Amino acid sequence: MLASERFDSIPVSHARQFLEPGPVVLLTTRHAGRDNVMTVGWHQVLEFTPSIISCVVSRGCRSFDMLRASGQCVLNVPTSDMLDAVVRVGNSSGDEVDKFAAFGLERAQAHDVDAAVLPQCHAHLECRLRDDRAVERYNLFILEVTHISARPSPKEPEYLHYSGDGVFMLSGKRVSRRKLFRPEMLGF
Template sequence: MPSPRQKQDFPVQNVRRYLEPGPIVLVSSHWQGRSNVMTLGWHTVLEFSPSLVGLMISRGNHSFEMIRRSRECVINVPTEALVDSVVRVGNSSGAQVDKFAAYGLATAQASIVRAPLVAACHAHFECRLRDDALVERYNFFIFEVVKAHVAPSPRHPRTLHYTGDGAFMVAGKVISRRAMFRPDMLP
């Protein structure tokens, strides 16, 4: 697994490349001297530029108030090697346990926000809260990605996609239909 120093800056307007396929993510937070991390599968890209993403962060999570108050988080994209950590993080609460210590998750300092990067992940997206209009009604947070770090390889990480019931789909083969697009439709 690449260490954070092996990650490269990545254009924030292109985070759809990693988030649109729908991986489970680890969302880290920091508030009043403590950090936490949660597993999250309910998210969507909302805009290329500014780089906006929406996260449904259930109110029962210890992270909910930490993120609501700090107005920041980091979205980390784990791969197959981290599946057990993803489950452990998802099945425990930061109110009871320091998950980073308990599950051996090394962290690294983010560039802009105070929430830590989960070092073993393939990509890290530092986020600032952009709009909380739907937080009360739906626990839906709209963030702007302000900094992105991505491992240069593998080109197609084996991300995890949760189907419920304790089962994950692992990202499979990649097929290109680039030839079916007009040049002006592609970057």
């Protein structure tokens, strides 16, 4: 991680905090000494403990082959100040351009996996491929989150949520309804 940056470690069982609201993420992979990054909007949480998530990576993308080969990746969660980079990454191919250099994305070493993390992003979910049984049929990778780091602030980051046709929704205000929850439903 960059020396100037401070990130907190977050329990892996809290992956929902970052993914369940539905932001697009920047997925980084490394294989044979090369890094790649792609924009991913199709992901979900599957389980708290172990911390399991899934995401679709399109066949034909370089990242698809790299994730299959390395079995590792990072889901980096960008904020709205990174909008143009997110769009440009999603509309280019690692075969044609060095997306890190072209779009100003810094890289740092991950904690647990062999892939880049993007320190400009708010959070980084490091993952290992757990189950590839749904890859052939749906391009669906089932991943185990093995480490999470996140900036301690802001408390209410403005993520980017893609709604199709070139339009993004930005995270809005937060509201608590903790008082209406059963106690066992809280804490994660």
